Amino acid sequence: MRGISTVTMTRQTLSGDVWGGFAAMLVALPSAIAFGVTILAPLGAALGAKGALAGMLGVAVLGLVAALLGGTQRLISAPCAPAAAVLSALTLQQSQAGAAVEQILVLLFLVAVLSSLIQVAFGVARVGQLIKFMPYPVVSGYLSGVGLIIILSQLPKWLALPKGSSLWQGVQDPSLWHVPSLLVGATTAGVMVLAPRLKLKVPPVILGLVGGVVAYWLLALTVWPAWGSLEGNPHVIGALSADPASLLASMLSPWQSLGAGLLPRWELVLWPALTLAVLLSIDTLKTCVVLDAMTGTRHQSNRELIGQGLGNLASTMSGGMPGAGTMGATLVNKASGGTTSMSGVFQGLWALLAVFVLTPLIAWVPVSSLAALLTVIGVRMIDWHSLHWLKARSTRMDFGVIAVVVLVANTWSLIAASGLGVGLAILMFIREQIYSSTVRRKSLGSQRFSKRVRTAAERALLEQHGTQTAIVELQGSLFFGTTDQLYTALEPELGPSRRLILDFLRVQSLDVTAEHMLHRVRDRLHDMGGVLVLTRLPQSLPSGRNLKAFIQETGIADHESLLIMEDLSDALEWAEEKILAEARVLGPEPGCMPLQAFELLSPMTVQDREQLARVAQRSAFAVGDTIVRCGGQGDALMLLGLGEVSVSLPLNDGRSLQVATLGRGAHFAEMSFLDGQPYSADVRALTACEVWVISRRELEHALGSNPLVMATLMKSIALALADRLRQTNIELREMRES
Numbered sequence: 001m002r003g004i005s006t007v008t009m010t011r012q013t014l015s016g017d018v019w020g021g022f023a024a025m026l027v028a029l030p031s032a033i034a035f036g037v038t039i040l041a042p043l044g045a046a047l048g049a050k051g052a053l054a055g056m057l058g059v060a061v062l063g064l065v066a067a068l069l070g071g072t073q074r075l076i077s078a079p080c081a082p083a084a085a086v087l088s089a090l091t092l093q094q095s096q097a098g099a100a101v102e103q104i105l106v107l108l109f110l111v112a113v114l115s116s117l118i119q120v121a122f123g124v125a126r127v128g129q130l131i132k133f134m135p136y137p138v139v140s141g142y143l144s145g146v147g148l149i150i151i152l153s154q155l156p157k158w159l160a161l162p163k164g165s166s167l168w169q170g171v172q173d174p175s176l177w178h179v180p181s182l183l184v185g186a187t188t189a190g191v192m193v194l195a196p197r198l199k200l201k202v203p204p205v206i207l208g209l210v211g212g213v214v215a216y217w218l219l220a221l222t223v224w225p226a227w228g229s230l231e232g233n234p235h236v237i238g239a240l241s242a243d244p245a246s247l248l249a250s251m252l253s254p255w256q257s258l259g260a261g262l263l264p265r266w267e268l269v270l271w272p273a274l275t276l277a278v279l280l281s282i283d284t285l286k287t288c289v290v291l292d293a294m295t296g297t298r299h300q301s302n303r304e305l306i307g308q309g310l311g312n313l314a315s316t317m318s319g320g321m322p323g324a325g326t327m328g329a330t331l332v333n334k335a336s337g338g339t340t341s342m343s344g345v346f347q348g349l350w351a352l353l354a355v356f357v358l359t360p361l362i363a364w365v366p367v368s369s370l371a372a373l374l375t376v377i378g379v380r381m382i383d384w385h386s387l388h389w390l391k392a393r394s395t396r397m398d399f400g401v402i403a404v405v406v407l408v409a410n411t412w413s414l415i416a417a418s419g420l421g422v423g424l425a426i427l428m429f430i431r432e433q434i435y436s437s438t439v440r441r442k443s444l445g446s447q448r449f450s451k452r453v454r455t456a457a458e459r460a461l462l463e464q465h466g467t468q469t470a471i472v473e474l475q476g477s478l479f480f481g482t483t484d485q486l487y488t489a490l491e492p493e494l495g496p497s498r499r500l501i502l503d504f505l506r507v508q509s510l511d512v513t514a515e516h517m518l519h520r521v522r523d524r525l526h527d528m529g530g531v532l533v534l535t536r537l538p539q540s541l542p543s544g545r546n547l548k549a550f551i552q553e554t555g556i557a558d559h560e561s562l563l564i565m566e567d568l569s570d571a572l573e574w575a576e577e578k579i580l581a582e583a584r585v586l587g588p589e590p591g592c593m594p595l596q597a598f599e600l601l602s603p604m605t606v607q608d609r610e611q612l613a614r615v616a617q618r619s620a621f622a623v624g625d626t627i628v629r630c631g632g633q634g635d636a637l638m639l640l641g642l643g644e645v646s647v648s649l650p651l652n653d654g655r656s657l658q659v660a661t662l663g664r665g666a667h668f669a670e671m672s673f674l675d676g677q678p679y680s681a682d683v684r685a686l687t688a689c690e691v692w693v694i695s696r697r698e699l700e701h702a703l704g705s706n707p708l709v710m711a712t713l714m715k716s717i718a719l720a721l722a723d724r725l726r727q728t729n730i731e732l733r734e735m736r737e738s
Helices: 011-043 045-070 081-096 101-124 128-132 136-158 167-172 179-198 204-222 244-259 266-295 301-317 327-335 342-357 367-381 384-390 393-411 414-434 456-468 483-493 512-527 547-554 568-582 606-615 670-675 696-703 707-737
Strands: 077-079 323-325 439-444 469-478 499-510 531-535 562-565 617-621 626-628 636-642 645-650 656-662 682-685 689-695
Touching: 011 045, 011 077, 011 081, 011 101, 011 136, 011 204, 011 327, 011 342, 011 367, 045 077, 045 244, 045 301, 045 323, 045 342, 081 101, 081 136, 081 266, 081 323, 081 367, 101 244, 101 266, 101 301, 128 301, 136 167, 136 179, 136 266, 136 367, 136 384, 136 393, 136 414, 179 204, 179 367, 204 367, 266 301, 266 323, 266 327, 301 323, 327 342, 384 393, 393 414, 439 483, 456 469, 456 568, 469 483, 469 568, 483 512, 499 512, 499 547, 499 568, 512 531, 512 547, 531 568, 547 562, 562 568, 606 689, 606 696, 606 707, 636 670, 670 707, 689 696, 696 707
Parallel strands: 469 499, 499 531, 531 562
Antiparallel strands: 077 323, 439 469, 617 689, 626 682, 636 689, 645 656, 645 682
């Protein structure tokens, strides 16, 4: 459990939750009243009052249930602007289409119920993580679109234009304006905007509403005496009834209408409900993400969606309005001491108390004051910062997404705007991926070598013929959008290269189109007598796909011209063996190599090598035998006359790190031979091996008064170590660059 269970309930946290919930209620309640009036006001003044009550009930029931079941600490849920935008647009659309009031109320009820169930389904299906990743331009566009919808719908009410008059008509003909209503609204908006500068503890929305009420009564007592009566007064909310009988009648009314057969067409319910569910879910999770960043907590998105859905369902069944986790009230709750999810519960209880106590006063709230309040909220919802994106060429496309979403939201629908915005964002992502390179680096076999230690003659041949091998490090997403770019990058290597090694270490994804492109590369190499080698295939991509298994399942690996190798060094070693075999350096090993044939001893005279042969002992090892153990004491130089060995460093966790592979003609343990210190690595036989062992102590005893042999041997070892150090520097540079 999140919220309450993660914070120890103390007297201090309880006090903070009580007063945090009270402060949040003061912020949420006026806005909810305004939202409710906005939804039902087009149906008549009496229903506007019912809308105000629905907003208050939404604050109470939704806030309480969502806090108990969602569990996110400090989150305050209440009716919100997206809900008002969707439902008021639906009300206006149906009213203009001539639908009966009872039919519209049933439609609003069913949309709210279905959207609640869809939110619960989102949580059960674990869609919460996906909704959080909605592209920012889309979220910005839809919030700005909702803000603009609210502004355009509230300005006629602020100006108190005659019923049936559009905003455009009001703009063209200022004589239609009702100046007293304009002044009341201006007072509300002005106080809301200026209040934060006074740094008072009372929320600006409350101060704005109080300022509007004061302005209303000043005008009622001086200029407009008709405003002193509730009866027939269209400029205030109107009489409200919050007694149990009225609330019960309000709850049963939609069901009675459904029983009377007032069932709307399914498409009128489904699409607005889906729109509402998506927008309320995004609004809630966006608030949760911000809250997590501020408090260092972690909300459970899917559980919160279930809680929000059940809270909206309870609110709708109680005659209230649906909503979401709201940013303003949540931040006020936190600033006022709210700590756990109980602060949301107390906010709901305070709101419930307000429903029964404050309804006589709320009846006198001016409609123009509420309209101005919502207009300010709408202006603040618009992402004005995004206008800066027009200045930079790199962000103009993102601004274009916002502009399109806002335009479609205000001319078609919010769900269409969200869908179009997501589609545009996906296209922009694909475009970005297409122009990002999928090839990290190219190198040749004459520049990059395996971990196998080679003789000087072998390295010379590899540097000469290594251009027949190309190594290409891939990166990013290999999908239909980048396939052509990748094939174009690989095409120059398909001619001169007989072996193409593709390193998949940094690949993030691969689809069927990219896999088909690998088919083409493999077949083209086969036609030229070449081989495609795939290495370091991730067994777990970010998507969860096992890339190695996917490649094998597609059948591309069932071909002689394609090999799959675990490690890049293994692939490089395989390519090197092919080059050396073709150059006739490698062949059937004629038994153990004699001491005279070792490259390390080539600077020595025949007589010197004969002296070494007198003290050298030949030892045989089976596959898997440990020839040298790290930390073991020894002073012997070891020359590998037959077979292969692996040199590795043991790690603290029990694993080992392979350093090199040595073959016939190589030497090891030379450092212990020089300084007499313990061996610094493990050496194990990969095949049946025969090793020449030369003990320094025995060699010094045999040489007696002839130190020149030892000096010559030391010089050869020093030169060999210097050569290995240079090769190590090259490998370190390769690792750094990769």
